[in-house]
Amino acid sequence: MQLQTDEQKQEAVTSHLVLFPHNQQARPDASLLIDLSGAIHASQRIEIDYRSLHNEVTHRKVEPYGITGWKGHWYLGGYCCLRQDYRSFRLDRIQQVQILSETFEKAENFDFEAYVKEQYNAGSIHMEVEFQAEMSTVQQKIPTLYGTLTETPTGVLLQEQYDDVESMARYLMSLNLPxxxxxxxxxxxxxxxLGERMVQLATAQ
Structure with a gap:
């Protein structure tokens, strides 16, 4: 097997990540991240020992599609041969991983990014915020993955799903856009x- 260079390993990691905003992601295990990303890049099946929320450990064979940072944790998404369906697995619950030599063909009709967004948006709140700025300016601040950007007569409308209005408020303030x-x-x-707290801090003696 041909060894990957450091640049190839870095490309494999970054090309299969989907990140979501406003979350403090726990730092994943670097070696696990590299191994999984390499398997995703090469379309290699993996075997994992996975601990569920109820501390039940199962042995799974998985066809890995991508990795995402989501709600403070990192997840592997792919096809679970045990459940015969697409699943996501928290990286910190993967107790052991083995990269197999057997490869698989990724389903053309499976959109990993759309799957992750659907999982991420489950049970969240619909938000609409209109920025009084040009589309090009807003796009520099807000990647399209964060939501839908639509031009309006007075600016740009952002529509997205999120489940934490407090962190969304902080995020909006950080953009420095009206x-x-x-x-x-x-x-x-x-x-x-948030504004009241900022005023209190600014006027504190």
């Missing part, structure tokens, strides 16, 4: 609370 919150009202309230 904006109007259309929905939900809870986001406006969170922004007001």
């Amino acid at each position: 904006f109007v919150i259309h929905h939900p009202p809870e986001l406006r309230e969170a922004l007001l609370r």
